Amino acid sequence: MNEFEVVVDAREFAADGVLALTLRDPLGGDLPVWEPGAHVDLLxxxxxxxxxxxxxxxxxxSAWRIAVLREPAGRGGSAYVHxxxxxxDKVRVRGPRNHFRLEPAPRYRFVAGGIGITPILPMLAAAEAAGAEWxxxxxxxxRGSMAFTAELARYGDRVALAPQDESGLLDLGPVLDEIPDGTLVYCCGPTPLLDAVEERCPGGALRVERFQPKAQQGxxxxxxxxELARSGRTLVVPADVSVLDAVRGAGVEVLYSCTEGTCGTCETDVLDGAPDHRDSVLTEEERAAGETMMICVSRCRGARLVLDL
Structure with a gap:
């Protein structure tokens, strides 16, 4: 996967506590192609x-923009960026990677909470350009904590802003209770919002991106x-060790980041065997296919897996 250096070209606050960074190639070249829903790793x-x-x-x-919410109780990433x-300043990045891709559809319902507006924002422009209803x-x-509201104003009444201190929790009923056939629902935000949307929305229509791992029942x-097919090795993964740790412990280099099953960095092709999926990235259809797995959290439903490592 691409890993390279970018330079911070601009910093501006998009809302209270939300810092937007513009990133460029240090030599003025083009940055890699990406599609709405993509993210990058900042190293x-x-x-x-x-x-x-x-x-x-x-x-x-010529440029990428990201937005970072300052989280005082976080693990240090947002504090460093802010x-x-x-x-x-120059910073190394990896990607882009996309597990939240905007699929073609005649209609979309988008739901965002807080900093979850960031992957949704370019989706709106893409839906608009495609002539979709959304x-x-x-x-x-x-209202002051909600980023990019000035940019959203150009869409008129297709955008409903609902600050909690003015209108309470989001009223999902009018958006999700009656969804016409062919409609896709895209949602990103805090865990309580995603859980509430999942409860009301048909699984086949819903696409979500999570910041925190979803509770799993494996x-x-x-x-x-x-078995590591490319390395020609077979490892035993103990009950209290992840596949990722077992592979790294054997000296095999693999990309990984969050170790929580949310970022998709460690996604690995499965050549044989049945994964016990415990990630928060793959769709139900992708889980059923069993073609890939996130080796930081997922395990095996049987006695053996063969991975493309």
Whole structure:
């Protein structure tokens, strides 16, 4: 996967506590192609890798924009971006990667909460350009905390802003209770919002992106074997060890980041065997196909897996 250096070209606050960064190639070249829903990994330092959605115009390859919410109780990534990453600074990035791709549809219902507006923003422009029918319900703690509202104003009444301090929790009924056939629902935001949307929305119509891992109900952890097809090795994965840790412990280099099953960095092709999926990335259809797995959290439903490693 592409890993390269970009330079911070601009910093501006998109809302209270939300810092937008413009990133460019240091030599003025084009950045890699991406589509709405994509994110990149910022490699901020040893053990400090964070994923941020791209929220600019995919057609403009001269620059990328990301937006970072300052989280005082976070793990250090947002504090670093807000406090130490200034204009002119260079940072390594990896990607783009997309597990939240906008699929073709005649109609869309978009639901965003807080910083979850970032992957949705370029989707709106794409839906508009495609001539699709769409609407956005966007909630946040307060109007001042909701990023990019000025950009959203051009869409008129197709965008409904619902600050919690003015109107309470998002009213999902009018958006989700009656969904015409062929409509896709895209949702990104905090876990309570995603859980509420999942409860009301038919699974086949819904696409979500999570910042935190979803609670999983997998089989009881047990020991199994993993054959690494390209490396010609077979490893035993103990019940209390992840596939990722077992593979790395054997000296095999693999890409990984969150170790929680949310970012998709460690996605690995499955050549044989049945994965016990415990990630928050794959759709139900992708899980049923069993062609890939996130080796940081997922395990095996049987005695053996064969992976393309």
């Amino acid at each position: 901020l330092g040893p053990g400090l890798e964070r994923q941020y959605s791209l929220c600019s115009d995919p057609a403009d390859r 406090g130490q990453l200034g204009v002119g 609407s956005l319900l966007y909630g946040g703690r307060s 089989a009881a952890d047990s020991e199994f074997e993993v």
